[in-house]
Amino acid sequence: MIGSLILMVMVSLAGGSTPPPKGYMVIVNEGNPMQDASASQISALFLRRQQVWTDGRPVVPVDQVAKSPVRQAFSVDIHGRPVQAVQAFWRQKVFAGESVPPAELSSDGEVVEYVRTHADAIGYVAIGSGVGTGVHAVAVR
Numbered sequence: 001m002i003g004s005l006i007l008m009v010m011v012s013l014a015g016g017s018t019p020p021p022k023g024y025m026v027i028v029n030e031g032n033p034m035q036d037a038s039a040s041q042i043s044a045l046f047l048r049r050q051q052v053w054t055d056g057r058p059v060v061p062v063d064q065v066a067k068s069p070v071r072q073a074f075s076v077d078i079h080g081r082p083v084q085a086v087q088a089f090w091r092q093k094v095f096a097g098e099s100v101p102p103a104e105l106s107s108d109g110e111v112v113e114y115v116r117t118h119a120d121a122i123g124y125v126a127i128g129s130g131v132g133t134g135v136h137a138v139a140v141r
Contacts, residue, residue: 023073024124026138027112027131031119036139043078045122047089048099053120061102062114062123070108070126078140 026042028034032053044050046061053059064071066083075083090101105111108125115121116134125131 022077022140023127024070024077025127025129026122026124026140027115027135028122028138029115029119030134030136032122032136034122034138036141038141039078039080042122042138042140043080046078046102047086048093048102057120060118060121062111062121063102063104064108064111064124065104065106068106070124074124 026037034053041050045059046063048059048061051059064074066087072083075081075086079086087101090099093099094101103114105114105123108129111123111125112129112131112135115123116132122138131137
């Protein structure tokens with residue numbers, strides 16, 4: 001009975017209708033015209049299922065390290081699976097000689113700098129990270 005009461009209070013406090021804000025934002029180089037994309041499109045870029053931009057340039061995705069909270073949020077939201085499952089996907093691809101995973105960078109700042117200096121890069125950083133100039137956010141639909 002107390003458990004049911006706590007659950008009802010939590011649901012009423014949460015509102016139930018507005019999803020929580022994402023804990024990350026996807027970024028690309030300022031020269032990249034991409035303004036928005038679906039989660040499945042972004043997942044395809046990061047899992048190298050789509051390896052070129054619409055103009056034919058190679059896509060260069062960069063991940064954050066596996067223990068990063070922003071990577072955990074990104075992985076669940078974009079790929080629909082936890083980081084460990086994405087790592088298992090990459091182990092299979094590497095073992096089969098099909099592909100290699102994106103480089104892993106250790107901080108938001110490193111991701112921003114990489115995307116700023118590599119025109120074909122795409123990455124993600126925590127919401128509230130100061131990205132400065134040279135990159136822009138991609139709206140995730």
